[in-house]
Each structure stands twice: as structure tokens, then as C-alpha cells.
Amino acid sequence: MAAARYSPTVTEATPAPSATRIAALDGLRGATIVLVVVGHAGNLLWPLDSINRVPLLRGFFGGGAVGVFFIVGGYIVTRGLLRELDRGTYDPVRFYLRRLVRLGVQVIPLAVAIVLIHFLDSTDPYTTRATTMSAANMVTYTTNLQATNDLLSTRADLGHMWYLSVQQQVYLVLPLILLVFGRRRAALGVALAELIVASAAWRFHVVATDGWIPATVSTATRADAVLLGSLVAVLVSYGVAKRYAAKALAVGVLALLVLMSILKELGPFAYLETWGLFYSGFAALTVLGIAQLDRASVVSRALSTPALVWLGRASLAVFIWHLPIFMLVERHTKAWTWQPRAITALFLLAVVSAVTHRYLDEPARRWLQTHLRPNAAQAEQATLSTKASS
Secondary structure, eight states, X not given: OTTTTTOHHHHHTSOOOOHHHHHHHHHHHXXXXXXXXXXXXXXXXXXXXXXXXXXXXXXXXXXXXXXXXXXXXXXXHHHHHHHHHHHTOOOHHHHHHHHHHHHHXXXXXXXXXXXXXXXXXXXXXXXXXXXXXXXXXXXXXXXXXXXXXXXXXXXGXXXXXXXXXXXXXXXXXXXXXXXXXXXXXXXXXXXXXXXXXXXXXXXXXXXXXXXXXHHHHOHHHHHHHHHHHHHHHHXXXXXXXXXXXXXXXXXXXXXXXXXXXXXXXXXXXXXGSHHHHHHXXXXXXXXXXXXXXXXXXXXXXXXXXXXXXXXXXXXXXXXXXXXXXXXXXXXXXXXXOHHHHHHHHHHHHHHHHHHHIIIIIHHHHHHHHHSSSOOHHHHHXXXXXXXXXX
């Protein structure tokens, strides 16, 4: 019965993740943030008319890539929580606090910057009410609720924060699901699969009845991708497809490229419908392949290139700051041609992302390595207790 419960004895025998595997996961996030930034930059920084006339190529400028972030995040978070369960150190409250610190070091400075820009920049088109409401919803991770209930009160340059709102709201519930099912991995897998199907089915219904905005930003309609990442973590704990990890990774990446290329050929909201299901499925297969690799493959080496890895590690900073910077530059450079506008905006984004990643993200990560964790004595006692009960 001990194996079925995934005791520490089982998990301690599992090989440690390779540096190549971790780098490939960062590289996947790096490639995704490039697609997200390019998708949001269209018509703000450069014209899309010529690109939109090219079949297949235009799909890479059509958005939809953010689902990969949901899946990767769900996998990483769930993997960590399952390890804590196995070690007997599981604490949902500590997890919530760690998430607030990890995101807050970027979110709070952006909120302050937006308020300052509103009062100091005469070209800012938003009211004080819209600015304060948007900043408040951003730091409380409820931007998606604001967008659903009162879209006109939401600053467009903070509209992308619906993503973090959905993620954080799912993470309020996920630790409770693990608390109930975590030591029964088969039951946990079934529960996650049922929730994934329910979320996807609800999204199809909302698209048809309420439109694309609530279907895009609602937690209930977008939770399937985060939970799919969680399901990948469960499958990895069983060693599913370990022998075929390199092939799974190659098939997943190739399928994602094909799906991105045909996105624009399928209609404006395909990412919420059948295309989105396939995209999430192959993204999950890609993460499963990366997670199960025990040696480098051609695809993992490609994903592990230094530029992609750095972008992946800095993807939170890039994501949070890109849209406010793009819209700020756009409204101050209306008389410019698109080339200097794009260069200016991308340069500012690179500087802000590099600075905030180095001086906010990295110190927060280092601090969390030694804080808001069980101390050594607690961890050792929990391990001994779990071994004894096994």
C-alpha cells in the first residue's frame, strides 16, 4: 500500500531532474512569451496588414499562446505541492503566501507605475476612477472579474492581467483539491480530468451564449489549461510515457507549430473552441515529454538555447510590463513611422524586464529559498512520521 500512497521512499528513489530538462521547460516559456508579445504588439507597434495577407505566417501573430503558460505553471506548482505531500510538509497557507510574494514583487511596482503615469502623463486617456479600480483589481488578482462585470472601467494597458487573475484564483482551489485527493493519486487524476472536461464544456457554452470576453477571462472557462498542467504532474509521478519522452516532446512541439500556423485560418475565436482543445493537449504532451526526459534530445537542446532560457526565466517580468510599455510608447509616438516606434518600445521592454527580473524577481526567489518553508527539523520529523506510517 505504501507505493500506492507515494511515500517518501518512492519519491526519493526518483532521479533528480536534469539541468537540460529544466532548461527546456524554461525555453518553452521563452518561446511562448515571444509569441504573446508579438501577438499583442500588432497594430500597436507595427502594421499587420502585410502579415495578415500571408496564410500560415499570420497565425503566429494571432495570439492564443498564453495557454502554454497555464499548463507549465500548473505543472510546476502541482509538482511542488505533491512533493510536499509526499514529505509530510504540505501547508496550503504557506503556499498562498509564497505565491503572493513571488508575484507581488512585480505586480505592486506596476500598480504604482500606472498610478504615477496617470497623474504625471497628460496624454493618459483614462479617468482616475478607472486607474484606481484597475490597479486595485490587479493587486488583488481580480482583473478578470472587473473585465467581465465592467469592461469600460478597465484600463486597456492592464487588460492582460486577467491571466494572472485566473491563475491565482485556480491556485486558491487547487491546494484544497490536493488536500482531499493528494495521497490517492488515481482519484486525484480522475478528479482533475473531470474538472478539465467541465471547464472546457462550460467555455464552449459561454462562447455561444455570452460571447468571447467572458469566455476568455473567466476562471471557470479557462481553468482547464491550469488543471491540465496539474494532471501532467500526476502522470509524471506515475512515470507515464517515460520511455517515449523524446518522441512525445518532438510530436508536441511540431503539433504546436502547425496549430499556430493555422490559427488565423479558423476564425477569430478558434482559441476558445476546438483549436484550443488541441493546442492545450499538445502543449501538455510537450510538458510531459520535457518532464520525463532523462537525456537531452534534439528538441530539448533547441529549447535550451540561452536566449530562450533567459526569456523563460524572465517571462513574468516581460509579460507584466510589455503591454503598459507598448501602449505608453504608442500614444507618445503617433507621428513616428512604425520602425522607430517598435525599436523604442522593445528596447524599453528589454531594459525594464532585465532590471526588474534581476533586482526584483531573483532576490524574491532567493529569499523564498530560505523563507516560508518548513525548517529542517520539521521536514525531518515529517519524513520520519510518513515512513513510519508507510
